[in-house]
Amino acid sequence: MLVWINGTFGVGKTQTASELHRRLPGSVVCDPEHVGLGLHRMTPPALRSDFQLHPAWRQGVFEVLDLVLGKQQGVVIAPMTLTEPAYYDEILGRLREAGHEVRHFALLADRETVLARLRERSLSRSLKREAFAVAKLDGCLERLRAPEFAEHVETDRLTVPQVADRIAASAGLSLAANADGPLRHRLRRIGVTIRHIRL
Template structure:
């Protein structure tokens, strides 16, 4: 099974993916963003833009996920913002046509909730460090609420653990109990944030 976790930038996708992975034995996180980063590193800086517009990104993500789903026995978790219907079809639609079980979840929240999360993610620079995410926020929230991008999970008042629980319940997955205390939970979140800081 593929669990694709969609949502706006700063919506909690990565933290939720790693919480699912932590509590779901034999699962693996396959982050489509890494395909994009690889394409950017191969491209002259002046030519870099939104890597999702590159057919090579969409084809590459499809092929990597198809390989993972075909060769890995556990659940594959992919956290990635994807709001273009045609791109959705070219990746998730093709994976379904290839016989894979695909579960899609869009994490949605109010604008101020997401801005607050982006401020935290931006560390000392706050929203200055998140200009791209802020510039795309309204478009993402509007598009993700369309029926095409269901199943929707409203996350304004949910913890990461509760979001993971809802995804697991909807997908028929059994998670290990969450035994973390407040301090360990906080340290895990900081660790995930630090591992996903973009330096440029």
């Protein structure tokens, strides 16, 4: 099974993917952003743009996920913002056509909630480093509320473990119990944030 975790930048996709992976034995995280980063590294700065616009990114993500889903015994988790219906069909639709079980979840939250999470992610009160995410925020939230991006998970009043629980319950997955207290949960979130800082 593929569990694609969609949502605007900063809503909690990576944190949720990490939580699912931690509590779901045999699962793997396959982050489609890595395909995009590879494209950026292979092209000169003047040619770099939003990597989702490149057919090579969409084809690459499809091929990698198709390969992993065909060989991996456990659940495959893919955290990635995807707001263009045609791209959704090009990747997730084709994976379904190839015979894979695909579950899609769009994490949603109010604008102010996402801004607060972006501040936390930047480890600063300033949103300077999150200018791209802030610029895309309203458009992403509007598009992801559309029916074609269901299943929707409203996350404003949920912790990361609770979001993971909701996704697992809907997908029919059994997660290991969450034994983290508030301090360990906070430290774990900081650790995930630090590991995913893009320099």
